[in-house]
Amino acid sequence: MEFKKDNFSEWYNEIVETSQLSDKRYPVKGMNVWMPYGLKIMQLIDRIIRDEVDRRGFSEVQLPLLITRNQLAVEFEHLKGFEGQVYWVTRGGLEPLEVEAALRPTSESAMYPMFSLWIRSHADLPFKLYQIVNTYRYETKHTRSFLRVREIHFFEAHTAHVDYEDAERQISEYLEIMKSIAGRLGLNYLLDKRPDWDKFPGAVYTVAADALMPGGRTLQIGTFHNYGENFSKNYDITYETESGTRNYVSQTTYGMSERLLGAIIGIHGDDKGLILPPEIAPVQVVIIPIPSAKTDVNGTAAKIAKTLQDSGLRVKIDDRDAYTPGFKYNHWEMMGVPLRLEIGEKEVDGNFITAARRGISGRVKMHAQDIFPEVREQLDEVQKKIMEKSVQFHNDHLSSISETYEVNKDGNAYSVFWCGSKECSDRFEEMTEASCLGLRVGSKKKGKCIICGKDGHEAVFSRTY
Amino acid sequence: MEFKKDNFSEWYNEIVETSQLSDKRYPVKGMNVWMPYGLKIMQLIDRIIRDEVDRRGFSEVQLPLLITRNQLAVEFEHLKGFEGQVYWVTRGGLEPLEVEAALRPTSESAMYPMFSLWIRSHADLPFKLYQIVNTYRYETKHTRSFLRVREIHFFEAHTAHVDYEDAERQISEYLEIMKSIAGRLGLNYLLDKRPDWDKFPGAVYTVAADALMPGGRTLQIGTFHNYGENFSKNYDITYETESGTRNYVSQTTYGMSERLLGAIIGIHGDDKGLILPPEIAPVQVVIIPIPSAKTDVNGTAAKIAKTLQDSGLRVKIDDRDAYTPGFKYNHWEMMGVPLRLEIGEKEVDGNFITAARRGISGRVKMHAQDIFPEVREQLDEVQKKIMEKSVQFHNDHLSSISETYEVNKDGNAYSVFWCGSKECSDRFEEMTEASCLGLRVGSKKKGKCIICGKDGHEAVFSRTY
Numbered sequence: 024m025e026f027k028k029d030n031f032s033e034w035y036n037e038i039v040e041t042s043q044l045s046d047k048r049y050p051v052k053g054m055n056v057w058m059p060y061g062l063k064i065m066q067l068i069d070r071i072i073r074d075e076v077d078r079r080g081f082s083e084v085q086l087p088l089l090i091t092r093n094q095l096a097v098e099f100e101h102l103k104g105f106e107g108q109v110y111w112v113t114r115g116g117l118e119p120l121e122v123e124a125a126l127r128p129t130s131e132s133a134m135y136p137m138f139s140l141w142i143r144s145h146a147d148l149p150f151k152l153y154q155i156v157n158t159y160r161y162e163t164k165h166t167r168s169f170l171r172v173r174e175i176h177f178f179e180a181h182t183a184h185v186d187y188e189d190a191e192r193q194i195s196e197y198l199e200i201m202k203s204i205a206g207r208l209g210l211n212y213l214l215d216k217r218p219d220w221d222k223f224p225g226a227v228y229t230v231a232a233d234a235l236m237p238g239g240r241t242l243q244i245g246t247f248h249n250y251g252e253n254f255s256k257n258y259d260i261t262y263e264t265e266s267g268t269r270n271y272v273s274q275t276t277y278g279m280s281e282r283l284l285g286a287i288i289g290i291h292g293d294d295k296g297l298i299l300p301p302e303i304a305p306v307q308v309v310i311i312p313i314p315s316a317k318t319d320v321n322g323t324a325a326k327i328a329k330t331l332q333d334s335g336l337r338v339k340i341d342d343r344d345a346y347t348p349g350f351k352y353n354h355w356e357m358m359g360v361p362l363r364l365e366i367g368e369k370e371v372d373g374n375f376i377t378a379a380r381r382g383i384s385g386r387v388k389m390h391a392q393d394i395f396p397e398v399r400e401q402l403d404e405v406q407k408k409i410m411e412k413s414v415q416f417h418n419d420h421l422s423s424i425s426e427t428y429e430v431n432k433d434g435n436a437y438s439v440f441w442c443g444s445k446e447c448s449d450r451f452e453e454m455t456e457a458s459c460l461g462l463r464v465g466s467k468k469k470g471k472c473i474i475c476g477k478d479g480h481e482a483v484f485s486r487t488y
Numbered sequence: 489m490e491f492k493k494d495n496f497s498e499w500y501n502e503i504v505e506t507s508q509l510s511d512k513r514y515p516v517k518g519m520n521v522w523m524p525y526g527l528k529i530m531q532l533i534d535r536i537i538r539d540e541v542d543r544r545g546f547s548e549v550q551l552p553l554l555i556t557r558n559q560l561a562v563e564f565e566h567l568k569g570f571e572g573q574v575y576w577v578t579r580g581g582l583e584p585l586e587v588e589a590a591l592r593p594t595s596e597s598a599m600y601p602m603f604s605l606w607i608r609s610h611a612d613l614p615f616k617l618y619q620i621v622n623t624y625r626y627e628t629k630h631t632r633s634f635l636r637v638r639e640i641h642f643f644e645a646h647t648a649h650v651d652y653e654d655a656e657r658q659i660s661e662y663l664e665i666m667k668s669i670a671g672r673l674g675l676n677y678l679l680d681k682r683p684d685w686d687k688f689p690g691a692v693y694t695v696a697a698d699a700l701m702p703g704g705r706t707l708q709i710g711t712f713h714n715y716g717e718n719f720s721k722n723y724d725i726t727y728e729t730e731s732g733t734r735n736y737v738s739q740t741t742y743g744m745s746e747r748l749l750g751a752i753i754g755i756h757g758d759d760k761g762l763i764l765p766p767e768i769a770p771v772q773v774v775i776i777p778i779p780s781a782k783t784d785v786n787g788t789a790a791k792i793a794k795t796l797q798d799s800g801l802r803v804k805i806d807d808r809d810a811y812t813p814g815f816k817y818n819h820w821e822m823m824g825v826p827l828r829l830e831i832g833e834k835e836v837d838g839n840f841i842t843a844a845r846r847g848i849s850g851r852v853k854m855h856a857q858d859i860f861p862e863v864r865e866q867l868d869e870v871q872k873k874i875m876e877k878s879v880q881f882h883n884d885h886l887s888s889i890s891e892t893y894e895v896n897k898d899g900n901a902y903s904v905f906w907c908g909s910k911e912c913s914d915r916f917e918e919m920t921e922a923s924c925l926g927l928r929v930g931s932k933k934k935g936k937c938i939i940c941g942k943d944g945h946e947a948v949f950s951r952t953y
Contacts, residue, residue, distance in 0.1 A: 050559055050601055051589065054552035059617075062550055085527055087519035087639050088553075088591075088622065089575075094515055107581040110554075112591070114576040115626035124516065126553075126577070136515055152524075157553065161580035174552050 026294050031238030035289055036168070042297050042358055044288070045168045053166035053173035060305060060358070061284070065176060067303040068283055069155055071207050072178055075200050081151045081180060086133040088156075089124040094132040098257045101131060104224025110159050126159035129278070131225065134181050135258035142183055142272060144263045149189060150272075153180040158280075169285035170242065170488045176281040183260060183272035190249050190273035194230070197247045197277040201232055204279075205244075209300045209409035210234055210286055211417035212244060213436065214464035215483050220445060221461070223276075227251040233460050233483070234286045235420045239434015241460065241485040242289075244282050250274040282488075290416060291382075291409055297359025298382045300409055301402040306339045308398060309355045313348050313367030324366050327376065327394060334395045356381060361405040362398060364389075380405050382412070421483075427473060430455040434486060438463065440470035441482035447474035448484075457484040491759050496703030500754055501633070507762050507823055509753070510633045518631035518638035525770060525823070526749070530641060532768040533748055534620055536672050537643055540665050546616045546645060551598040553621075554589040559597040563722045566596060569689025575624050591624035594743070596690065599646050600723035607648055607737060609728045614654060615737075618645040623745075634750035635707065635953045641746040648725060648737035655714050655738035659695070662712045662742040666697055669744075670709075674765045674874035675699055675751055676882040677709060678901065679929035680948050685910060686926070688741075692716040698925050698948070699751045700885045704899015706925060706950040707754075709747050715739040747953075755881060756847075756874055762824025763847045765874055766867040771804045773863060774820045778813050778832030789831050792841065792859060799860045821846060826870040827863060829854075845870050847877070886948075892938060895920040899951060903928065905935035906947035912939035913949075922949040 027034040039045055044061030057065065073083070089112060096102045109125040127133055134152070142150055158177040166172055180197070184190045198214070205212060212232040222229035223246065232245035255261070255271040264270055291298040301307050310328055312320040324340050331338045339360075341351050348365070355363055365377040365386075376389045380401055389397040423438040424430065430437060437457060441447060448459040451474055460483040472479035492499040504510055509526030522530065538548070554577060561567045574590040592598055599617070607615055623642040631637055645662070649655045663679070670677060677697040687694035688711065697710035720726070720736040729735055756763040766772050775793055777785040789805050796803045804825075806816050813830070820828055830842040830851075841854045845866055854862040888903040889895065895902060902922060906912060913924040916939055925948040937944035 046602065046605075048602070048605055049552055049598075050556055051552055051554050054554060056552070056602055057550035059547035059549055062548055082524035083527055084524055085522035087514055087516055087521065088624075089516050089519060089639075091515055109581065110577045111579040112575045113578045116572040116574065116628075133514075137511065137513070137521060140511075140513060159553075163581075174554075 027237060027292065031236075031289070034292075034294075035238075038288060038292055038296060038357075039168045044284075047166075047168055051173070053162055053171075055168055055172060055174075057176075063305040064287075064299065064303050065281060065284055067305070068208070069178070071204055071302065072155070072279065075203055076153055076180060079151075079196060079200065081153050083154060084152050085154050085156060086127075086130050086137070088127055090127055090130075090133050091122045091124045093122060094136060095125055097132060097135075098225050098254055101225040101254075105129075108161050110161055127156070128158055128160055129177075130154065130156075130158075130179055130181070131254060131276070135254055135260060138181075138183060138255075138272075139258050139260045142260055142262055145185055145265055148183060148185050148262060148272065149193065150183040151180070152182070153178065153277075167488075169281045169288070172281070178277075178279045180277040182275050183255070183262075184274070185262070185264075185270070185272070187249075187251055187273045190251070190275050193275045194247050194249055197275070198230075200277070201245050201247075201279075204283075205232070206410075207300065207302055208283060208287055209291060209406065209413050210244065210283070211413055213241070213421070213460065213483055215461035216464055217461040218443075218445070218448065218459055221459070223248045225250060225253050227253065230464055231460070233436070233485070233487075234290065235417050235436050235485075236286065236289045236488070237416070238289070239420075239486060240488050241436050241483075242282055242286055242488045244279065244286050246276075246278045248276045248278075250276070290413055292359070293382070295353070296357030298409060299359035299361060301361045301406055304359060304361050305337060306355070306358070306360045307337045307402060308339075308362045308364060309351075309360045310338065310340045310364045310366060311348050311351050311355075312340070312342055313365060313370075315368040315371075318368045318371045320366050320368070320371055323371050323391070327364065327366065327391070330394060331398060334399075336395075336398070352379070361402055364398075380408075383408050425470075425473060427451065427454045430457060436460075436483055436485035438481055438483055439473040440468075440479035441484075442472035442475055442477040442479040444472075444475070447472055450474050451484055455484070457486050459484055460487070492702060492757065496701075496754070499757075499759075500703075503753060503757055503761060503822075504633045509749075512633055516638070518627055518636075520633055520637060520639075522641075528770040529752075529764065529768050530746060530749055532770070533673070534643070536669055536767065537620070537744065540668050541618055541645060544616075544661060544665065546618050548619060549617050550619050550621060551592075551595050551602070553592055555592055555595075555598050556587045556589045558587055559601060560590060562597060562600075563690050563719055566690040566719075570594075573626050575626055592621070593623055593625055594642075595619065595621070595623075595644055595646070596719060596741070600719055600725060603646075603648060603720075603737075604723050604725045607725055607727055610650055610730055613648060613650050613727060613737065614658065615648040616645070617647070618643065618742075632953075634746045634753070637746070643742075643744045645742040647740050648720070648727075649739070650727070650729075650735070650737070652714075652716055652738045655716070655740050658740045659712050659714055662740070663695075665742070666710050666712075666744075669748075670697070671875075672765065672767055673748060673752055674756060674871065674878050675709065675748070676878050678706070678886070678925065678948055680926040681929055682926040683908075683910070683913065683924055686924070688713045690715060690718050692718065695929055696925070698901070698950070698952075699755065700882050700901050700950075701751065701754045701953070702881070703754070704885075704951060705953050706901050706948075707747055707751055707953050709744065709751050711741075711743045713741045713743075715741070755878055757824070758847070760818070761822030763874060764824035764826060766826045766871055769824060769826050770802060771820070771823070771825045772802045772867060773804075773827045773829060774816075774825045775803065775805045775829045775831060776813050776816050776820075777805070777807050778830060778835075780833040780836075783833045783836045785831050785833070785836060788836050788856070792829065792831065792856070795859060796863060799864075801860075801863070817844070826867055829863075845873075848873050890935075890938060892916065892919045895922060901925075901948055901950040903946055903948055904938040905933075905944035906949075907937035907940055907942040907944040909940070912937055915939050916949055920949070922951050924949055925952070
C-alpha cells in the first residue's frame, strides 16, 4: 500500500505530527504551536522571501496588530468582506474599549492611514513595503495545519505608484518574484485571474498562484491584487506631481503564507516522510557514524562535519548510542534531510564517504578529501530531482477536458473553456464539485464554453482548500 | 546648550522620530509602527539574542497569541496579576466567543498546558524553549516608543528542571547570557532582587536587570524568574524519575523586550543623534565620495565598498547628487553609523582613505590597500568607546547615600541600606519619589536602614519607567 497515494489527508496529518512541525493540541482550535523544526523551516522560507524582495527595493516594516473598526470601515467593500470573519477585541482590562478593534485579517486598513502620512510627492514613488506577521481569521471551516488555520504566518507586500500602468508593472514584478521563490522551493503553480465574485474585497482584480496538491485539491499559495485607486481615494493617499497637481496613487499587494510550507510537505513528501529542498532544510547534511571497534569513525565524522560547516552548510552528526544506524536512517529520512553521509570502518580505511540522497535511489561514493564540492553537487541533484518530480506531478494532474463527465472525483485540476458567466461556473461546480479558479493567465486559447457552448476562454476549475 | 542633558525626554522623542525608528501616529495609542531602520536594528538585536541562547541548547518555538480565560485562570495569582491589564477578544465575526480569550501579556499560560503534554521523563530535562513574539498590555500610563508601549516586541525563555537546584543553575546561566548580550550592546545594568510585593505574579522570586537612563530613571531591561513548582503543580507538569516515581518540574523564565533598543538609544546617543554598536548597525560603514572634476572618486568608493561587503560588513555608498558632503556627514551621524569613510581627490591620489568614527573625535587615515583589517579595528574602537562611556555614565549615576536628603530630584539610582520592610520602602518613596528596585544581587554589604535604623542590606532605589 502506498499510504500517501491512498489517503493523502491522513498521510499529511501524520507527517506534520511525526516530523514535529506543528502541534495542534493547543487549547484554541485552529491555532497551532510552531514546533522548533517547523518554525526553522518557515524561517528559512522567510529568508528566501526577504532575499527576493529586498533586492528589488522593498523595505520591511511592522504595523500594529489591532485595527479599529473606524479604520476598517474607510473602504466599505473591505469592511463588508472582513467584518464577519475577524476576531474583535472589545475590552481592555475590565473596561470596554471606546472603539472596538479587529485582529488584523490583512493590513490594508492598518497601512493606508500611514501611507497617507508618508507619501508626499512623485519622488516618493514607487513606494514598496512589506511585512511578515501573523494574521487572524475566525475560520468556521475545518482547520488543517498550514493549510487552513486561524492564526496565519503571513507575508504581505504593499506598494503605491504614480498611475495604473506603473501598478501593472508592479504586478509583473510580483509574478517574477513568485516564480523565483517557487523555483527555490521546487513548487509549480497555475496563474489564475479570479472571477470578479471571488476577488479580494476592494481590488480591481486578483490573480492567484494555485498549486496542485495530491488528494485532488488546489492550494492558493500566492495572491496579487491591483487596487487601482480604490483604496487611495478612501484613505486619501495622494502625491504631488512634477507639475504641482495632486493625484491619487495606484496600489497593489502581494500575499503569501505558511501555505507555502503546506505545499512543500504535500507535494514533495513520500511514504518515508518529508523531502525538503536543501535551501530550507534545517539540517542539510546528516552524518551517521557506523560504530566500529577498531576505527575512529567519530573522529572522521567530526572532521567532515567541520569542513562542511566551515563552507556554510547546516550539518548534524547523529552519534547517539541508543539507536542503530538503520533507525537513524529512517529518522532523518522522515525529517526530510537532503543528504546522509555514512562513515564506517570501510569508509575510513578506504578514505571515502558513502552518501544517500533523499528522494533518489542508490548510494554514491565521495572522496573524503575535498568533500565540499561533491556534497554541494549532490545537494543540487536533490533539488533538481524535487523539481522534476514536482513538474511531473503538476503536468499529470492538470487535465484538459471538454465534457463535464470527464471530471474524476478523485480529483485533478481541469482546464476547460468557459464563457465567463457566474451561471455556467455555478453549474459546473454543482455537477463536479470543482469551483472556478478563474481565467488562466497568459493563455490565448479559445473555445466553446463547456456548459453553455458560447464563446469562451481557457479557465481552470478544481476543488480547493 | 546640550539638548540631551537639558531635556532628555524631548531629546529621546526627537531622535526616535528623526532617525525614523518608529512612527507613533498610528490610530491606536501606544501601538507604534516599526519603521524599516528601527525594525532592522531590532532584528539585529534579536540575532544576538538567538545566537546566545541557541548555543546554550535552547530551541525556538511560537505559541499562539490567544489565551483563553480558562488557561489564564489555572494559576490564580497569575490571573489576578494580569486580568486587569490585558486586551480581551470576545467576538469572532458577528458571534460572541464561547470562551473569551486574552491577547498574550506573557506566555506562561499558553506554554504550560503544552509542557504538560511534552514533558514525560527525566530524560526530557532540562527542557529549554524560547520565543520572540509580540505581547500586549492594556497600559494606562503615558506611553513612549520602546520604553512603554501596548504592543511589545518580546523575548521569553521558559525552562523546566528536575528540581529547584537545577532551576537555580538555570538562573545563573540566564545571568551569564544577559551579561554577554549587554556586553555586545554596550549596556550596563544593576541586578536587583525585586521585593516580594513587586515580583512576577506566580514566581518564587524575581531578579531584574535595571539600566540607568539619562533623565534619572532606571529601565528594567531583563527579568529572571524562578517559579519553583508554583506553575507545574497547577498545570500538572510532571516527569518520571529514574526510580519510576512522578515529580513536578521546577520552572524558570527570562524576559527581555524592545526596551533594549530604548536603552541603546538613550544611553549611547548624543546631540548629533544615535550611536549604534557596530554589531547592530544596519549600516556599519558609510562611504561618502567627495565630488571631484578630475578624479574618479565614485570608482574608488565602489571598489572599497565591494571589498568590505565581501568581508561581511554592511556598507552603504551615499553618492546622492542633491546633497553636500557636509549634509551627508550630519545625516549618517544622526543615524548612528559607526564609521564614515571619506573619499575625495586627495585620498585617491594619495592612495589612502579618511575615516571618521562616530562618538570619537578626530579623523584617522587608512591605507586604501587591504583596508578591511583597519576598518575592523576602528569598528572595534567605536564599540570600546561606547562601552567606556556607558560604564562611566553608569558609575557616575549610581550614588551611595546614607540620608534621604541626599536624593537629588534630577535623578540618579541610589544605593542605600534597607531593612527589607514595605513600610520603610514606602516611606522612602514618599520622601524621594524613588521606589525600591530590591536588594542588590551579589552585594554582601550590611548597614543600618536609611529609614528605621534597624539592620539592613544594600538595596537600590530609583524612579523607574
